[in-house]
Amino acid sequence: MEIRIVDDYREMSEKAAALVAEQLRDKNNSVLGLATGSTPEGMYKELVKMYRKSCLDFSTVTTFNLDEYVGLSNQHPQSYCAYMHKHFFDCVNIKPEKINLPSLSKNEADPAKVCRDYDRKIEQAGGIDLQILGIGVNGHIGFNEPAKNLPVGTYLVGLSAETIEANSRFFSSPEEVPRKAITMGVGSIMFAKRILLLASGKSKAPAIRDSFNGYVTTEVPASLLQLHHNSIVLIDKDAASLL
Numbered sequence: 001m002e003i004r005i006v007d008d009y010r011e012m013s014e015k016a017a018a019l020v021a022e023q024l025r026d027k028n029n030s031v032l033g034l035a036t037g038s039t040p041e042g043m044y045k046e047l048v049k050m051y052r053k054s055c056l057d058f059s060t061v062t063t064f065n066l067d068e069y070v071g072l073s074n075q076h077p078q079s080y081c082a083y084m085h086k087h088f089f090d091c092v093n094i095k096p097e098k099i100n101l102p103s104l105s106k107n108e109a110d111p112a113k114v115c116r117d118y119d120r121k122i123e124q125a126g127g128i129d130l131q132i133l134g135i136g137v138n139g140h141i142g143f144n145e146p147a148k149n150l151p152v153g154t155y156l157v158g159l160s161a162e163t164i165e166a167n168s169r170f171f172s173s174p175e176e177v178p179r180k181a182i183t184m185g186v187g188s189i190m191f192a193k194r195i196l197l198l199a200s201g202k203s204k205a206p207a208i209r210d211s212f213n214g215y216v217t218t219e220v221p222a223s224l225l226q227l228h229h230n231s232i233v234l235i236d237k238d239a240a241s242l243l
């Protein structure tokens with residue numbers, strides 16, 4: 001694992017987009033693992049800019065998103081599906097049939113099967129070439145919340161009080177934040193050939209300190225990235241301030 005510290009959010013976003021572009025130039029049919037949240041918004045903006053300047057082509061790219069709330073419709077503005085369409089999919093030439101978003105309805109009869117099928121699709125696509133990650137204030141990646149043990153594959157998860165509180169800024173009240181989500185497991189993430197974790201701002205500094213202090217624990221899920229041979233932690237000075 002390599003930690004790269006940059007000045008600010010803008011530089012983080014530009015460098016992240018440059019790494020994605022490099023990946024696509026090396027392999028134009030790359031499989032990208034994509035993240036949501038406020039952190040990667042700048043990276044998506046940069047990628048859209050590059051696409052508009054005809055510097056990037058997404059027509060042969062396949063994508064798998066990390067996670068999604070359970071109980072929000074795809075059209076709900078806070079669903080990760082809506083986020084991805086708004087910030088990325090609808091702005092570039094990615095083929096709709098190559099977009100994969102995990103999705104679990106509240107009354108799904110067999111959630112375990114939906115999760116297994118998602119993992120199988122990732123496998124059939126040849127695995128993820130580059131996985132983008134943000135990080136939660138409690139060190140979560142995707143929706144892998146701190147826990148004594150963590151599932152390897154995609155699963156249905158109950159969100160922690162900290163995450164509900166942190167994500168309530170996108171909803172009108174904490175009560176509106178869904179209590180459950182579907183997320184890729186840490187195995188699905190760690191099997192990616194390359195991982196790029198982004199973080200910006202002082203609020204992420206404790207999570208960054210606890211994740212990359214030389215110890216691994218499922219109580220700080222991002223700490224597992226220290227075991228990955230090709231992971232880059234690209235963070236700004238504020239996020240790095242407690243390292």
Ligand code: GLP
Pocket residue numbers: 035036037038039040066067133134135136137141142143163167
């Ligand atoms: C959510 C997502 C994560 C994301 C995290 C941080 O909980 N499930 O994938 O990394 O929030 O979000 P933000 O970048 O908005 O701080």
